[in-house]
Amino acid sequence: MKTMLIKNARFIVQSLPFNILENGAIYIEDSHIQAVGPTADLAHYEPMADVVIDASDKLVMPGLVDAHNHVGECHMFTLFGFLASPLTGIGDALDRVVWPAWCWIPEEAAYDLEMLGFMHLLKSGTTTVQDCFMWPDEAGRAAVDSGLRVENSPTLVTSLRLKDSKGPEDDLARTEAAIQKWHGAANGRVTYRVHASATYNCHEWFLKECAALANRYDVGFATHLAESVDESKRARSVWPEGEVRRAYDLGLMGPKSLFFHSCVLNDEEMALYAETGSSAAHCPPTNSMLGNVAYVPKMMAMGVNVGLGTDMPTHDMFKAMLSVSQQHAIMPREMRGLMPWTPLEMATVNGARALNLQDEIGTLEPGKKADIITIDLSRNTRLFPLIPQVLSTFITVNGTGADVADVIVDGDLLMRDQQLVHLDEQAIMARAQGWADEFLAYYMDMVERGEPLIPYIHDEFQP
Ligand SMILES: [Zn+2]
Known part of the structure; x- marks a missing residue:
């Protein structure tokens, strides 16, 4: 069994709009959220956790x-x-x-x-x-x-x-x-x-x-x-x-x-x-x-x-x-x-x-899948002032993808402090760039030769 504890979270957005916990913790067992609550109440999980994330400077929310x-x-x-x-x-x-x-x-x-x-x-x-x-x-x-x-x-x-x-x-x-x-x-x-x-x-x-x-x-x-x-x-x-x-x-x-x-x-x-x-x-x-x-x-x-x-x-x-x-x-x-x-x-x-997944994801509650992201508050000062009642609104208006620090899906840590854990970023970009170059060469060639780019079979909007 793999386990993870997120502790000291400045805020945890458990569910919307206002169910927001200050100085909270989440304990994850395998793919599921086992417990959510004040950090002090979940302290007994720490010795059992394979991974511990200190989220003192972070906002934790559903993926x-x-x-x-x-x-x-x-x-x-x-x-x-x-x-x-x-x-x-x-x-x-x-x-x-x-x-x-x-x-x-x-x-x-x-x-x-x-x-x-x-x-x-x-x-x-x-x-x-x-x-x-x-x-x-x-x-x-x-x-x-x-x-x-x-x-x-x-x-x-x-x-x-x-x-x-x-x-x-x-x-x-x-x-x-x-x-x-x-x-x-x-x-x-x-x-x-x-x-x-x-x-x-x-x-x-x-x-x-x-x-x-x-x-x-x-x-x-x-x-x-x-x-x-x-x-x-x-x-x-x-x-x-x-x-x-x-x-x-x-x-x-x-x-x-x-x-x-x-x-x-x-x-x-x-x-x-x-x-x-x-x-x-x-x-x-x-x-x-x-x-x-x-x-x-x-x-x-x-x-x-x-x-x-x-x-x-x-x-x-x-x-x-x-x-x-x-x-x-x-x-x-x-x-x-x-x-x-x-x-x-x-x-x-x-x-x-x-996606018919409402019983599994969308909120951070015990029993749900551990699909969780954190936002680095030291990086994004636009989320201040940190008042729980306006956080949901501030995330909507002032959040950016670039401030996401950690990403957990199904209990697996996929990104930690903006570093991808499993994926090789440079290799992925290089391979995709190669295909984009190939596509563009094909496109220019087809245009130059006047060849059709779309193999139509029948008209749209068939009666
Ligand atoms: Zn579409």
């Missing part, structure tokens, strides 16, 4: 949950340097940036690209991530090696052919094989969700097949839904009932369903989320790039669980928290109403619920 990301796609951002004009919307972003990058990824690059993204997340305090990526088997191997809690969601799509795809049936079979091999691996730290890319880029029969596969293995289902105003308008021109009602009619909604973005929902559609217990993952970094903001206060008031995602491996959850609070401050007055600490709730407990 952050990124409810939507594409972890292995850092190379995609090289294309932003070659844009001849600003992106005009989601369709334009997919055509000029996302699909060309996705359709290139060879199997040999998958592990290295994933590891770079996982490392970014780890260093900025994300302990759990929902990861949409291709190459389901390599994604599983990287997730295990990363040390993070990862829900892998291999990307499935019928409108175009991802690298080396032998067709949608084969893609689905490879996802199923990865579920059999990796779901529940590393003491349950790695799980799978069936992910149809979007309801407009997958054939209807395929959406049903994806949902059936999720049911067969009792895992979650996910898709990108109602991301932008453009998408919503186009969807309604093809499916008059709207894309959310269509998802409901196709049997895609339910308590194990997670819908990324969900920015453009009317009252009836929010009610469908609430009725079915479906969760949403709002991603302010990318949603705002395309001019969209989810109506979070209204969704929550209607009983919809809304988690927070970054949608990209180069962002961190602190930035996403700040984004969502700022965006709701500039929304029309009737659409405001976010409590200042709500983004932190979205980034912890709501994210946990979105």
